[in-house]
Amino acid sequence: MTFQTPSPSALELRDVTKTYGPVHALDRVSLHVPRGTFLAVMGPSGSGKSTLLQCAAGLDTPTSGEVLIGGREISHLNETRRTLLRRDTVGFVFQSYNLLPSLSVEENIRLPLRVAGARGDETWLAQVIDRIGMRPFLRRRPDELSGGQQQRVAIARSLAARPEVVFADEPTGALDARTASEVLGLLRDLVDDFGQTVVMVTHDPRAAHRAHATVVMDEGRIQDYLVDPTPEALAGTLLGAR
Numbered sequence: 120m121t122f123q124t125p126s127p128s129a130l131e132l133r134d135v136t137k138t139y140g141p142v143h144a145l146d147r148v149s150l151h152v153p154r155g156t157f158l159a160v161m162g163p164s165g166s167g168k169s170t171l172l173q174c175a176a177g178l179d180t181p182t183s184g185e186v187l188i189g190g191r192e193i194s195h196l197n198e199t200r201r202t203l204l205r206r207d208t209v210g211f212v213f214q215s216y217n218l219l220p221s222l223s224v225e226e227n228i229r230l231p232l233r234v235a236g237a238r239g240d241e242t243w244l245a246q247v248i249d250r251i252g253m254r255p256f257l258r259r260r261p262d263e264l265s266g267g268q269q270q271r272v273a274i275a276r277s278l279a280a281r282p283e284v285v286f287a288d289e290p291t292g293a294l295d296a297r298t299a300s301e302v303l304g305l306l307r308d309l310v311d312d313f314g315q316t317v318v319m320v321t322h323d324p325r326a327a328h329r330a331h332a333t334v335v336m337d338e339g340r341i342q343d344y345l346v347d348p349t350p351e352a353l354a355g356t357l358l359g360a361r
Contacts, residue, residue, distance in 0.1 A: 129316035135184035146339040159327035162336035210277030210285040225257040267298035287319040324353035
């Protein structure tokens with residue numbers, strides 16, 4: 120499935136298949152995600168959406184096919200090289216935040232740079248910290264923050280190294296509706312204002328509605344994609360799956 124745009128791709132999957140014994144978790148999936156777009160991935164349980172994220176992010180290797188991030192093929196790299204490339208080109212946002220409780224907000228945000236032994240771009244970091252609204256909280260620990268604030272810190276951490284793609288796995292699943300809406304608005308703003316690329320797996324049509332486009336998966340395949348869909352259109356498409 121290819122979005123009709125001349126933009127260069129931040130992420131590309133070419134005929135990607137992932138099998139577990141006789142089960143095809145992904146079945147010849149092709150996908151082109153242009154730079155500076157916000158893509159949601161939806162589908163019923165077992166549809167392949169989580170496997171797609173894992174293969175696309177280099178967390179798992181496809182059985183066949185190719186995955187390219189920023190034009191660099193990653194699926195045929197050995198584990199060490201894939202880990203290094205993932206460290207430099209991919210950011211992650213998880214439902215459970217995954218912040219280190221012993222570190223301050225600022226230390227959590229800078230953690231990817233510290234692990235990589237990189238200094239980072241201080242101007243970029245300042246822009247990110249100001250954009251997520253966490254500058255007054257930089258010395259606090261995660262347990263001193265609300266869930267929404269912790270997710271903002273996790274988003275800033277995912278952006279610290281200026282990755283090619285940020286992968287968000289159910290990023291609002293642990294948040295109340297109002298806070299979830301704020302976090303989704305922040306993700307969309309980071310795409311629109313900073314040109315970041317975000318790929319988000321979600322089960323919530325209201326969350327997917329904030330993306331530029333939504334891929335709907337079923338039985339390991341991309342069944343449909345919708346550009347700027349309404350929540351009602353997404354819910355209807357999901358009901359039609361299976």
